[in-house]
Amino acid sequence: MEAGRGMPTRRQMLHAIGLMGGTAAIYQMMTTFGHAAETRFPGPPNLSGARKGSSVIVLGAGLAGMLAAYELEKAGYKVQILEYQGRPGGRNWSIYGGDKITEMGGATQNVGFAKGNYLNPGPWRIPHHHKTLLHYCKAFGVALEPFIQFNHNAYVHNTDAFGGAPQRYRMLAADFEGGVAELLGKAIDQKALDTKLTGEDVDRLKEALRSWGMLDQDMRYTKGLRSSSHRGFDLPPGGGVNGAPKPSDLLPFDEVVKSGIASNMAFFMNDEFQTTMFQPVGGMGKIGEGFARQVGRLVTYNAKVTKLMQDKTGVSVSYADTVKGGAMTAKADFCVCTIPLTVLSQIETNLSEKKQAAIAAVPYSNSVKIGLEMRRRFWEEDQDIFGGHSFTNQEIGLISYPNNNFFQDGPAVLLGAFASGPGGYRLAGMTPEQRIEAALAQGSVFHPEQYRKEFLNGASVSWNRTPWVMGCCARWNEDTRREHYQELVALEDRIVLAGEHASYVGCWMEGSLLSSLDAITRLHKRALEA
Amino acid sequence: MTYRFLSALALIAALATPALADEPGPGGSKPPVAKTGEEVYRTYCQACHMADAKGATGAGTFPALAKNERLGTTAYAAYIVANGKGGMPWFKDMLSKDQAQALLGYLRTHYGNNYKEPVTAADVEAFGQKPTR
Ligand SMILES: Cc1cc2nc3c(=O)[nH]c(=O)nc-3n(C[C@H](O)[C@H](O)[C@H](O)COP(=O)(O)OP(=O)(O)OC[C@H]3O[C@@H](n4cnc5c(N)ncnc54)[C@H](O)[C@@H]3O)c2cc1C
Numbered sequence: 001m002e003a004g005r006g007m008p009t010r011r012q013m014l015h016a017i018g019l020m021g022g023t024a025a026i027y028q029m030m031t032t033f034g035h036a037a038e039t040r041f042p043g044p045p046n047l048s049g050a051r052k053g054s055s056v057i058v059l060g061a062g063l064a065g066m067l068a069a070y071e072l073e074k075a076g077y078k079v080q081i082l083e084y085q086g087r088p089g090g091r092n093w094s095i096y097g098g099d100k101i102t103e104m105g106g107a108t109q110n111v112g113f114a115k116g117n118y119l120n121p122g123p124w125r126i127p128h129h130h131k132t133l134l135h136y137c138k139a140f141g142v143a144l145e146p147f148i149q150f151n152h153n154a155y156v157h158n159t160d161a162f163g164g165a166p167q168r169y170r171m172l173a174a175d176f177e178g179g180v181a182e183l184l185g186k187a188i189d190q191k192a193l194d195t196k197l198t199g200e201d202v203d204r205l206k207e208a209l210r211s212w213g214m215l216d217q218d219m220r221y222t223k224g225l226r227s228s229s230h231r232g233f234d235l236p237p238g239g240g241v242n243g244a245p246k247p248s249d250l251l252p253f254d255e256v257v258k259s260g261i262a263s264n265m266a267f268f269m270n271d272e273f274q275t276t277m278f279q280p281v282g283g284m285g286k287i288g289e290g291f292a293r294q295v296g297r298l299v300t301y302n303a304k305v306t307k308l309m310q311d312k313t314g315v316s317v318s319y320a321d322t323v324k325g326g327a328m329t330a331k332a333d334f335c336v337c338t339i340p341l342t343v344l345s346q347i348e349t350n351l352s353e354k355k356q357a358a359i360a361a362v363p364y365s366n367s368v369k370i371g372l373e374m375r376r377r378f379w380e381e382d383q384d385i386f387g388g389h390s391f392t393n394q395e396i397g398l399i400s401y402p403n404n405n406f407f408q409d410g411p412a413v414l415l416g417a418f419a420s421g422p423g424g425y426r427l428a429g430m431t432p433e434q435r436i437e438a439a440l441a442q443g444s445v446f447h448p449e450q451y452r453k454e455f456l457n458g459a460s461v462s463w464n465r466t467p468w469v470m471g472c473c474a475r476w477n478e479d480t481r482r483e484h485y486q487e488l489v490a491l492e493d494r495i496v497l498a499g500e501h502a503s504y505v506g507c508w509m510e511g512s513l514l515s516s517l518d519a520i521t522r523l524h525k526r527a528l529e530a
Numbered sequence: 531m532t533y534r535f536l537s538a539l540a541l542i543a544a545l546a547t548p549a550l551a552d553e554p555g556p557g558g559s560k561p562p563v564a565k566t567g568e569e570v571y572r573t574y575c576q577a578c579h580m581a582d583a584k585g586a587t588g589a590g591t592f593p594a595l596a597k598n599e600r601l602g603t604t605a606y607a608a609y610i611v612a613n614g615k616g617g618m619p620w621f622k623d624m625l626s627k628d629q630a631q632a633l634l635g636y637l638r639t640h641y642g643n644n645y646k647e648p649v650t651a652a653d654v655e656a657f658g659q660k661p662t663r
Binding site for chain 2: 304339
């Protein structure tokens with residue numbers, strides 16, 4: 001920024017620092033509550049010596065249910081799984097051309113994606129430290145490839161900044177860091193920093209600020225080769241006669257702050273969103289398929305559990321065959337129930353009142369994902385964007401570019417929305433056709449020339465209207481954790497709950513697996529004591 | 531803009547950022563502000579209770595709000611909408627008092643419900659002052 005012009009005011013600085021301080025405080029809070037710790041995987045459980053003929057019924061063939069079935073069968077139990085849907089995997093799911101999606105309320109979509117293209121409507125990325133999931137992917141032959149989580153060249157759009165024009169992440173981040181570094185440098189010079197640092201430390205800090213924020217010799221963040229080497233050039237370095245680069249203009253700092261870039265930066269710092277991240281080759285649903293190769297033969301599909309009872313002699317589960325009709329009962333010595341709490345809270349059980357209260361106490365988050373198939377990869381060809389996300393504060397939340405098959409001709413599917421909160425509710429309440437229209441209208445802000453022109457077809461999943469989960473993920477808070485969590489996860493005689501909701505790694509596949517391993521370990525112990 | 535307003539903004543942004551779960555990320559997914567009871571219903575409720583308020587059934591059920599006698603008891607409906615229950619999320623930090631009041635008044639007089647007695651500000655005490663986003 002030019003000296004004397006566009007200087008951030010004290011007010012803006014306070015805002016900027018408020019943002020950072022707030023985030024740090026939250027981080028500290030999260031660490032205290034264990035959210036920020038990397039997940040724990042002690043290795044596959046060593047269960048053995050099940051009593052001969054001992055049986056377990058598993059409710060739900062999502063990852064938690066199938067892992068329980070796999071390990072319990074290995075330990076020697078007779079295992080049966082009841083699953084509402086006609087497919088395994090639960091929320092681990094990919095949608096391909098030819099698939100049919102029917103949501104609650106009856107709206108149906110026939111997916112028209114080209115062969116090989118897919119939408120991951122639920123899980124789509126795997127942190128490199130989700131070791132349980134990575135372990136079983138390897139064990140079950142599920143190939144993984146990189147998920148491009150962080151792309152400096154994608155956009156950030158905020159209706160309230162830059163007159164609604166999207167900016168490249170790289171520019172906003174560089175200008176934010178440069179602006180903050182300059183402000184802190186000034187604060188140091190004005191002895192305005194209340195710090196215990198020695199004079200030497202302060203000099204080091206100033207040097208650090210200079211190199212972090214790309215400040216010039218006067219500790220100013222200015223237009224030049226230094227700032228451009230972070231934010232990008234007007235004319236990038238080239239060869240030969242006209243090879244010299246031209247630096248780019250800086251963005252006004254107040255607009256940079258307004259764009260909310262600091263929270264984008266903080267998002268990427270979250271330990272679950274740090275690179276390296278992975279995705280299965282061919283779609284997230286490949287993980288569910290991998291588990292089903294191990295235990296698919298144990299699953300009764302189209303079985304809607306309607307009642308769960310236990311007594312001194314065993315567990316009795318009533319279910320309806322949703323295709324052929326008819327009510328059935330299945331019996332076993334023990335039960336692992338992985339049915340999402342939204343549904344389970346409506347199923348008749350004779351679990352204790354406290355347990356039932358816990359089951360009814362955990363509301364679910366909401367989300368909508370929309371896949372848009374485009375005739376060509378214009379984001380790669382025209383904008384040099386290879387994977388990653390462009391963020392917006394519109395309802396769609398973001399658009400995200402495919403992480404595979406770079407440079408290929410032919411149609412590709414981009415994620416046209418990952419919406420939660422208020423905007424997610426509104427999209428969820430629309431018809432599938434209205435959702436596509438909203439996604440096209442809002443996503444066009446990033447690619448106005450191409451978005452509608454290259455659009456071929458789309459598909460959406462409203463998690464609220466997904467019949468077997470009716471929401472996205474369990475959403476705990478400190479109060480509900482304190483009042484209900486231990487009660488929810490406690491083994492109650494012959495029945496134990498497992499799943500994403502029974503973990504502190506909520507809304508991650510890792511959480512459902514860790515919960516499952518913990519649940520079956522306790523169940524096995526209980527079974528041996530019986 | 532006052533400093534207090536700015537710091538309130540900063541707080542919201544900071545609170546919205548940390549991911550306790552896989553989530554879209556920052557920015558906030560922002561719908562147009564719903565004012566009338568009908569707009570609030572379309573924005574926040576029909577996702578589950580459906581456009582005709584008749585609900586739907588899958589592995590579980592979204593109850594019909596159409597012809598629902600329980601809406602006759604404003605306190606019950608206001609409590610459920612504010613605090614949630616089972617698969618019904620809580621809305622007390624997403625809806626303003628005005629929005630909740632308009633919404634409940636709308637539901638009590640539409641979709642085959644005919645409860646003329648108006649919903650008062652006191653009925654929706656539990657709701658926040660304004661939508662957080
Ligand atoms: C939008 C979204 C994005 C996500 N992103 C990620 C991500 O990027 N990375 C990640 O790791 N995780 C992500 N997750 C979380 C992840 O999908 C879940 O944590 C995980 O898949 C849950 O597994 P589960 O076995 O606990 O539950 P589920 O997979 O839901 O399994 C429960 C099973 O029970 C069945 N069922 C329900 N009712 C009945 C009934 N009455 N009778 C019989 N069966 C029944 C269901 O059909 C289902 O198969 C995301 C989730 C969503 C929704």
